[in-house]
Amino acid sequence: MAVTPIYVARPIVPKVDDFIAHLAPALETRRLANGGAISADLELRLSELFRTRYVNLMSNGTVAIEIAAKALNFRKKVITTPFTFAASVGALIWVGLDPILVDIDEEYLTICPDAVSSAIDQEVSGILGVHVYGCPCDVDALDAISKSSKIPVLYDGAHVFDATYNGRPVVGYGAATTMSFHATKQFNTGEGGAVVTSSLEVNSRVSILKNFGIESEDLISQLGINGKMSEINAAFGLANLSALFEERARRTTVSQIYRDNLSEHNRIRIVPLRPGTVGSSGYFAIRLPVESGRPLRDKVYLALRDLGIYSRKYFYPLISDIPSYTAHMSQLTFDLPNAQRAAMEVLALPLHGGISDEDALFIATSVKRAIDD
Amino acid sequence: MAVTPIYVARPIVPKVDDFIAHLAPALETRRLANGGAISADLELRLSELFRTRYVNLMSNGTVAIEIAAKALNFRKKVITTPFTFAASVGALIWVGLDPILVDIDEEYLTICPDAVSSAIDQEVSGILGVHVYGCPCDVDALDAISKSSKIPVLYDGAHVFDATYNGRPVVGYGAATTMSFHATKQFNTGEGGAVVTSSLEVNSRVSILKNFGIESEDLISQLGINGKMSEINAAFGLANLSALFEERARRTTVSQIYRDNLSEHNRIRIVPLRPGTVGSSGYFAIRLPVESGRPLRDKVYLALRDLGIYSRKYFYPLISDIPSYTAHMSQLTFDLPNAQRAAMEVLALPLHGGISDEDALFIATSVKRAIDD
Structure with a gap:
């Protein structure tokens, strides 16, 4: 923990x-x-x-x-x-x-x-x-x-x-x-x-x-x-x-540790950047499949939380699944298969300047352990 | 000045x-x-x-x-x-x-x-x-x-x-x-x-x-x-x-100087407080009549400005006279004689903790001088 x-x-x-x-x-x-x-x-x-x-x-x-x-x-x-x-x-x-x-x-x-x-x-x-x-x-x-x-x-x-x-x-x-x-x-x-x-x-x-x-x-x-x-x-x-550049360096390192440790796993997909994109250090998002109707993402989210690691189902719920929002819209039906799927699969991992190399490795390992559990 | x-x-x-x-x-x-x-x-x-x-x-x-x-x-x-x-x-x-x-x-x-x-x-x-x-x-x-x-x-x-x-x-x-x-x-x-x-x-x-x-x-x-x-x-x-109470004391003094020097003037009406109201020190507003179709308020406002005293035509313009606002309203006609009149008559005088007794007296005197000019 x-x-x-x-x-x-x-x-x-x-x-x-x-x-x-x-x-x-x-x-x-x-x-x-x-x-x-x-x-x-x-x-x-x-x-x-x-x-x-x-x-x-x-x-x-x-x-x-x-x-x-x-x-x-x-x-x-x-x-x-x-x-x-x-x-x-x-x-x-x-x-x-x-x-x-x-x-x-x-x-x-x-x-x-x-x-x-x-x-x-x-x-x-x-x-x-x-x-x-x-x-x-x-x-x-x-x-x-x-x-x-x-x-x-x-x-x-x-x-x-x-x-x-x-x-x-x-x-x-x-x-x-x-x-x-x-x-x-x-x-x-x-x-x-x-x-x-x-x-x-x-x-x-x-x-x-x-x-x-x-x-x-x-x-x-x-x-x-x-x-x-x-x-x-x-x-x-x-x-x-003034604090921005040091923060960015740390985030880049953490992202790299996640990437090194998660990219080879067969049930993890790292959300990619469009070719030509450089330098973003805002988020690190992975996708975990829905298996037999159960989102692996939710299982990992909870397992991490039990370890004191607060990841985020981001973005979830999908806007089309928020009745208090859709009630104000003229659109009555939604054909959004890719978005529906992403909302059930995506998990944003902790990413900020307060995460040490050890933390990052611990988080990556914990994600894999939760998946394989 | x-x-x-x-x-x-x-x-x-x-x-x-x-x-x-x-x-x-x-x-x-x-x-x-x-x-x-x-x-x-x-x-x-x-x-x-x-x-x-x-x-x-x-x-x-x-x-x-x-x-x-x-x-x-x-x-x-x-x-x-x-x-x-x-x-x-x-x-x-x-x-x-x-x-x-x-x-x-x-x-x-x-x-x-x-x-x-x-x-x-x-x-x-x-x-x-x-x-x-x-x-x-x-x-x-x-x-x-x-x-x-x-x-x-x-x-x-x-x-x-x-x-x-x-x-x-x-x-x-x-x-x-x-x-x-x-x-x-x-x-x-x-x-x-x-x-x-x-x-x-x-x-x-x-x-x-x-x-x-x-x-x-x-x-x-x-x-x-x-x-x-x-x-x-x-x-x-x-x-x-922590700064509030000192500020309020100063404002009360300034208001009193305005009141002592303006209340007897026959063309100035100090906007009154409803009986039972105590302790407000936010604004000091006076009313000046529209004479022969010309708002005395505007004359005083400009005369004060020439002296480096920034009063405020507050509230002016009246909401019903702002086409960019009324365009969004269903109301087509307005029967607002009291509001119309107030919008042409009211002037808010400077009121804050940075006004000395001398400033307040100078402002009051300048208001009266501008009226009588």
């Missing part, structure tokens, strides 16, 4: 002095919210990292999706994936949109471009793709669909903070990409998120939408809400940037 | 050491979000202050309204006031509700109970009252309407942090009250807010709704979003509680 519990994620935290050094100007000037020098600095640093023109900080990744969808003029139907965290689809429904769920690629678990094409009708105004476990959607195929249909593609990029695809940060694809900087993500601001885009127009709309639609003191030009990040969270993020 | 600009609001900020002392346990345990000891502590401290059973921290005051409206099962029409900040009505529209705007009391500027009664029909499922400048709505009349109609009343309590009415914190009235802890409010967490309620059921629903509707690991029982406050903001708030 693990001496102390090993959780699936562990936030990076800054050195206190670093954090205070970044926050001090805001305490001095008492500018704590509604933008400011600290947010501007973090937006600049992130836009350099992402090699995109605009990073627009938000209060969290869910609000980022709500606001990005509005900024891209999504109305009525939005084609998206059922294989995602509740927030992506929930945010669409929350703002009155109607998600249409289509199946995912069997191998990479991202939204299937052919299924997207087939689902397009007159009422579809947007596509929301979700990159998963560091693996990008088939961005080239989706880009082609977007161009020919004139329907913008928004990506949920919460899983691809540091991933590149064909030499370019994954975050840069599509009309816009939303990010989550929640505590459990690779990079965090405690709570937080962003809308990333290269379009001046989209970025301007996002800025107005996240501040109640206020364009100037006497003019409220759009229906908006409060989606702003405080300077306090931005300072926390700036200080956390 | 003021030597340095005087803004309408100035956030309270904690001592750095205080803040870090409150935050340290979260950095140590790396529990930064999804609740935790710091949020729980702040919720307890605020519930003692508000004398209510539950304070449920939120990412901001706008999300608090969205979630409270859902927790109270608001559907279709919600009767509310046009005399409020964009966020109150905007939050309702954002989640697909249909605000019905009724007029306000001529004197206290809060929603008129008779107008509420007249607007009730089969599609009305909720009432959103907004307490303004520390003055509570006519809570007794609204409570009676709620009882007889079985329609719950939600209050936006952003303006009544420390006000009491008939010996009881204003925040405690209604089925629930939303709070904003934005930087510019009397008490702040940078960005933040809360839903305050004495109902266990409402509080439980709020807790689930602010965490994506997740009831337990495998059960998502409701459609929800992310409305959570991070532990970082909660720690900032805990440290700010």
Whole structure:
């Protein structure tokens, strides 16, 4: 048994002095919210990292999706994936949109471009793709669909903070990409998120939408809400940037230990990255088969938990299996065999900078032992 | 001219050491979000202050309204006031509700109970009252309407942090009250807010709704979003509680100087507090008449601005005069004479702990000089 519990994620935290050094100007000037020098600095640093023109900080990744969808003029139907965290689809429904769920690629678990094409009708105004476990959607195929249909593609990029695809940060694809900087993500601001885009127009709309639609003191030009990040969270993020690279090195090592110890096992499939993808260190996901109707994944999950190792059935349940969500959707039947299967097979193993080589080996061994038990 | 600009609001900020002392346990345990000891502590401290059973921290005051409206099962029409900040009505529209705007009391500027009664029909499922400048709505009349109609009343309590009415914190009235802890409010967490309620059921629903509707690991029982406050903001708030009482003393003094110097002027009306109200120090609002079709308020606003004194036309524009908002509403005509008038007459003067006696006297004198000019 693990001496102390090993959780699936562990936030990076800054050195206190670093954090205070970044926050001090805001305490001095008492500018704590509604933008400011600290947010501007973090937006600049992130836009350099992402090699995109605009990073627009938000209060969290869910609000980022709500606001990005509005900024891209999504109305009525939005084609998206059922294989995602509740927030992506929930945010669409929350703002009155109607998600249409289509199946995912069997191998990479991202939204299937052919299924997207087939689902397009007159009422579809947007596509929301979700990159998963560091693996990008088939961005080239989706880009082609977007161009020919004139329907913008928004990506949920919460899983691809540091991933590149064909030499370019994954975050840069599509009309816009939303990010989550929640505590459990690779990079965090405690709570937080962003809308990333290269379009001046989209970025301007996002800025107005996240501040109640206020364009100037006497003019409220759009229906908006409060989606702003405080300077306090931005300072926390700036200080956390320093911790990022050490964290990534550790995660890479842990992933390699998992890979070395699990890839040869005949009942384990490591969820692959699309060829051309480099550098993602957000998640390590494996698939375990359903055998005689029983998900081996659930058995391993419980066995690990008994050892104090907290893995995660991620993503489970599938959005199409959540009645409180589907009740708000016009879609009545779901044809999602790949997603259904993935939801029963995938297990995300602990991956963070607090996992030692010994821990990683212990986890890998425990997974195999639980399977063979 | 003021030597340095005087803004309408100035956030309270904690001592750095205080803040870090409150935050340290979260950095140590790396529990930064999804609740935790710091949020729980702040919720307890605020519930003692508000004398209510539950304070449920939120990412901001706008999300608090969205979630409270859902927790109270608001559907279709919600009767509310046009005399409020964009966020109150905007939050309702954002989640697909249909605000019905009724007029306000001529004197206290809060929603008129008779107008509420007249607007009730089969599609009305909720009432959103907004307490303004520390003055509570006519809570007794609204409570009676709620009882007889079985329609719950939600209050936006952003303006009544420390006000009491008939010996009881204003925040405690209604089925629930939303709070904003934005930087510019009397008490702040940078960005933040809360839903305050004495109902266990409402509080439980709020807790689930602010965490994506997740009831337990495998059960998502409701459609929800992310409305959570991070532990970082909660720690900032805990440290700010210490600064609150000194701030309030200063604000009370400044208000008194305004009152002593402005109350006798024949063209100035100080917005009154409903009898029975005590202790509010959030705002100081005056009314200046529209003369020959020209708002004296605007003249004073500009004259003050030229002196480096930033007052605020608050609330202006009226919600019914914002086409980007009314476009989403079913109401086609508005009969709001009291609100229309207030929107052209009200001016909120600077009120915060950074205003000296001399500043306050200078501001009061400048207001009178601008009027008489």
